[in-house]
Amino acid sequence: MKSIQDSLYNWLSIKTVADARPDDTAAADTxxxxxxxxxxxxxxxxxSVQKDDVMYLVAYKLNGEQKSSRFPVELIDSMIEQIEAEPEKYKNY
Structure with a gap:
């Protein structure tokens, strides 16, 4: 099983793609x-997710306790930036 941090990173990375590409069924399904x-x-x-110029803050409840994790914007946004830079490689089928 992956760590919570790894799982949140993956979740947030694909969330940014799905949010930026609402017609992308693969992103939505993922x-x-x-x-x-x-x-x-x-x-x-x-x-919940908040974003500033430098970091994403992901707040959540785990076993009834409020927790949070931070991720650099440049890491999370790299997937959507790559898709936007080469859209021909990421067509929505």
């Missing part, structure tokens, strides 16, 4: 799967 796995494997609830 986000849905990652969201389900995050909740089922780690019992995380009430997830």
């Amino acid at each position: 986000f849905s799967l990652f969201d389900q796995l995050l909740k089922e494997n780690h019992d995380i609830q009430e997830i």
Whole structure:
């Protein structure tokens, strides 16, 4: 099983893609799967995301306790930036 930090990183990375590409069914399906796995494997609830110029802050409840994790914007946004830079490689089928 992956760590909570790794799972949140993956969840947030695909969330940014799904949010930026609402017609991308693959991104939406992948986000849905990652969201389900995050909740089922780690019992995380009430997830919220805030972004500033430098970091993403993911707040959540774990076993009834409020927790948070931070991720650099440049790491999380790298996937959507790559897709936007070469859209011909990432067509929505």
